Amino acid sequence: MIDDAISISCTCEETYDSNTQFIKLDEILAEYKYKDGGLIPVLQIAQGLFGYLPDEVLRHIAKNMDKPYSEVAGVVSFYSFFSTQPRGKYVIKVCLGTACYVRGGKQVLDAIKKELAVDVGETTTDKLFSLEVARCFGACGLAPAIMINDDVHQRVKPTRIKQILSSYYKFEEEGLDHA
Amino acid sequence: MINITIDGKPYSVEEETSVLEACKDAGIKIPTLCYLEKVQAIGACRVCLVEIEGVHDLVASCVMPVSEEMKIHTNNRRVREARKVVVELLLSEHDGDCQICDRNEDCELQSIAHDLGIRELRYQGAKAPRRYDESTAGLVRNSTKCISCRRCVTVCTEMQSVSALFPQSRGFKTIIGPAFGKELNTVTCVQCGQCAAVCPVGAISERDQTAEVWAALDDPNKTVVVQTAPAIRAALGECFGMEPGTLVTGKMTTALRRMEFDAVFDTNFSADLTIMEEGTELLTRLKKALVDGEQVALPIFTSCSPGWIQFVEYYYPDMLDNLSTCKSPQQMMGAMVKTYYAQKLGKKPEDMFMVSVMPCTAKKFEAARAEMNSSGVQDVDVVLTTRELGKMISEAGIDFQALEDSEMDAPLGLGSGAADIFANTGGVMEAALRTAYEIITGREIPFDNLHVTPVVGMEGIKEAEITIEGTLPEWSFLEGVTAKVAVAHTLGNARALVEKIRAGEAVYHFVEVMTCPGGCIGGGGQPRITTDKIRKARMKAIYAEDEGKALRKSHANPQIIKAYEDFLGEPLSHRSHELLHTKYFEKERV
Numbered sequence: 001m002i003d004d005a006i007s008i009s010c011t012c013e014e015t016y017d018s019n020t021q022f023i024k025l026d027e028i029l030a031e032y033k034y035k036d037g038g039l040i041p042v043l044q045i046a047q048g049l050f051g052y053l054p055d056e057v058l059r060h061i062a063k064n065m066d067k068p069y070s071e072v073a074g075v076v077s078f079y080s081f082f083s084t085q086p087r088g089k090y091v092i093k094v095c096l097g098t099a100c101y102v103r104g105g106k107q108v109l110d111a112i113k114k115e116l117a118v119d120v121g122e123t124t125t126d127k128l129f130s131l132e133v134a135r136c137f138g139a140c141g142l143a144p145a146i147m148i149n150d151d152v153h154q155r156v157k158p159t160r161i162k163q164i165l166s167s168y169y170k171f172e173e174e175g176l177d178h179a
Numbered sequence: 180m181i182n183i184t185i186d187g188k189p190y191s192v193e194e195e196t197s198v199l200e201a202c203k204d205a206g207i208k209i210p211t212l213c214y215l216e217k218v219q220a221i222g223a224c225r226v227c228l229v230e231i232e233g234v235h236d237l238v239a240s241c242v243m244p245v246s247e248e249m250k251i252h253t254n255n256r257r258v259r260e261a262r263k264v265v266v267e268l269l270l271s272e273h274d275g276d277c278q279i280c281d282r283n284e285d286c287e288l289q290s291i292a293h294d295l296g297i298r299e300l301r302y303q304g305a306k307a308p309r310r311y312d313e314s315t316a317g318l319v320r321n322s323t324k325c326i327s328c329r330r331c332v333t334v335c336t337e338m339q340s341v342s343a344l345f346p347q348s349r350g351f352k353t354i355i356g357p358a359f360g361k362e363l364n365t366v367t368c369v370q371c372g373q374c375a376a377v378c379p380v381g382a383i384s385e386r387d388q389t390a391e392v393w394a395a396l397d398d399p400n401k402t403v404v405v406q407t408a409p410a411i412r413a414a415l416g417e418c419f420g421m422e423p424g425t426l427v428t429g430k431m432t433t434a435l436r437r438m439e440f441d442a443v444f445d446t447n448f449s450a451d452l453t454i455m456e457e458g459t460e461l462l463t464r465l466k467k468a469l470v471d472g473e474q475v476a477l478p479i480f481t482s483c484s485p486g487w488i489q490f491v492e493y494y495y496p497d498m499l500d501n502l503s504t505c506k507s508p509q510q511m512m513g514a515m516v517k518t519y520y521a522q523k524l525g526k527k528p529e530d531m532f533m534v535s536v537m538p539c540t541a542k543k544f545e546a547a548r549a550e551m552n553s554s555g556v557q558d559v560d561v562v563l564t565t566r567e568l569g570k571m572i573s574e575a576g577i578d579f580q581a582l583e584d585s586e587m588d589a590p591l592g593l594g595s596g597a598a599d600i601f602a603n604t605g606g607v608m609e610a611a612l613r614t615a616y617e618i619i620t621g622r623e624i625p626f627d628n629l630h631v632t633p634v635v636g637m638e639g640i641k642e643a644e645i646t647i648e649g650t651l652p653e654w655s656f657l658e659g660v661t662a663k664v665a666v667a668h669t670l671g672n673a674r675a676l677v678e679k680i681r682a683g684e685a686v687y688h689f690v691e692v693m694t695c696p697g698g699c700i701g702g703g704g705q706p707r708i709t710t711d712k713i714r715k716a717r718m719k720a721i722y723a724e725d726e727g728k729a730l731r732k733s734h735a736n737p738q739i740i741k742a743y744e745d746f747l748g749e750p751l752s753h754r755s756h757e758l759l760h761t762k763y764f765e766k767e768r769v
Contacts, residue, residue, distance in 0.1 A: 068342030070366065073358030077348045084359070 021049045025057070029064045039065060039075055043082060052083045080132070088123045088130040090168055093147040097136030105144040109133065111158035115165060128172065183249045198240035198251055199227055207253050210262060210291045212379055213328035214241040216710055224328055225265045226291065229253050237261050263295050270297070271304035274323035280381045285707060287379035288326060310354065314362035316547045317370035317540035318383060325382035327353055331374035338696065339670040343368040367493045367768055371486035371694045372540030372703020385540045385564045385704055389571050392534050392561055396439055401532040402524065405440040406512045407431060409447055410538040410602035410699035411565050413720040417706040418569025419579040424716030426724055429584020434572050436585065443587045447594020449512035450601045453483065454733035456759055457505045458615045459750035461689055470656045476500035478680065478687040481607050483507045485545035486694030488763065490670050495677055496765035504760040508601065509535050509542055510551050512591065513558030514758040519746045520591060528554040535562045538702030541694065553758045564704025593738040596725030603718045604668035604698035605634035605641060608691040612645065614734045619647055619654040629731055637697060637711065639672040640665065666691045668698055
């Protein structure tokens, strides 16, 4: 279940269909409520469901797991994986683990920042892309690597950024879902 | 027993003793910052490092249990240098404006830096981001002083079960506070100030209101009246280097006169008034239940402790009817000073300025509650903590220890011994029983020296049963009834007790709750740092104050009798309701 949660990619819009998602969340809460260490998997799944972790959802989780809201907030703010802001349709994660960093990950990150005019943690105004930094995907042989939702792009060069992103714009124009 | 060696000398210690405790028992002082006896041992600050033979790294002694044949070194170059570096790194982030800090000369970081011989700041790091939280009436938080020791988190979460504070974010950006760095007034903080009481540095303190009091004292148009809670007299001396548990009632009164307060009154007077009102409320409710067969909310919870009141408003709003409608003694005094006493002086309520000295930070919030203006203006203008009064006395240049004793003023300066013990956990209950039992039976309560011993002491939840026999005719419906009472201190214990009552596992008539450990003597506004040893010393002093008085029952206080005759009428009268009782409100838990 935890592995499932991690692989659920963000499909968020700024608003969410709260009814269905809350019903699903309650099922998850019932399963994890009494499990030690249940908070993190619940947060992961909730983020998968809602695309991010809205305040309302966090309070719901705190109440139902009988945990202080301050503690839930403490866990959410500790891990960079969790986001309390709505994210773009595509979340770009730039690996800055040792191998990727050495092979130019930082320059790749700068190129994306420039291309999308956003900083790390921000979302483009068209809500299409969010930019995040990650520490090692376990794909060091492909360094420098970036992930856009579930797609891993390998041996990325700053000069290739435009081309990579354009394929997402193209899918968007054609009304298709990118893999 | 475990055999260990500390700095070459053999010792034999109990199993499961920590290295820190073993060293302390051996007379070796190891510096600590995050550690707090009986509250927290988490090895977070790394100041208490020691070397253990055979262990590669230095270890935090507060979380290291002793083991057989362990060889500990507390004082070699490696240990001394490591501790120094740890403290230097803390100082590199710390806003070190010691001279103007609230905790100057009362700061654990400052004194450890001194003890470790740190004379230069070798590391110049970035300072923590400045966040100043003045959102509540009682407390002020300053993130630039915080060393992330987490003592406040532990007391707020484990002792008080409020959990307003928790570490947020990570690494250098870690901030100890409410969820997502919000302000205290956005969460269920009850302003008990136990966080401020355990803070080793100047990161959490009471809101400093000394300037407002000086301004009032300077204002020729104001009659400035002060009241002091019973817990102050057993603790104020500590601000001037006196032993914990030294009673300073007389010196404190003299000091307040030197500061030119126009009248020095005793919260003990209004504590006696509370007993009259609350005792009558209890007996009335019992009569309704037992004689008239009415549905009434039982048990009655005491209402003196404003942190507890907010706790019920947030967490148990369905039990608001169980709270006694009596205002706290502080607020009763404010209302009486601005009406009864003002009338005696021929003054208007707005000409009076009421200052309270309380062991409490939540009292600042209580005084500011919108309901607390029965006199037509805010009944209590400013609440000072014990610590703030200590600072004002120092500021005034008064040599406290050298002061002669003096008596408080008439008529609101007279209180009974029953009122003194309001400062201790179990004290309000004992005071109430002294009066209620005597009203019902005409005889003194059948306990040695008037002390209801089952409710005395530091146990978290205490219970007592008293079977009522030989009632006076008008109370005959209570004949043979066994009165069941309970006492809890700290909100964690209060929560446990309330849950038991709600589950129907325990049935009581009357329940006393005090927010702070040990009661008001362990309040959030008392001199720092309050350990169990200090709590016990203050409690002992309070009982001694009670026993030293001829007047030990609230209903026998001649000034109380006179106040009812001349002004209030009788307990629960219309005027009493207007001045001495209040309402509570459900608050949304955020």
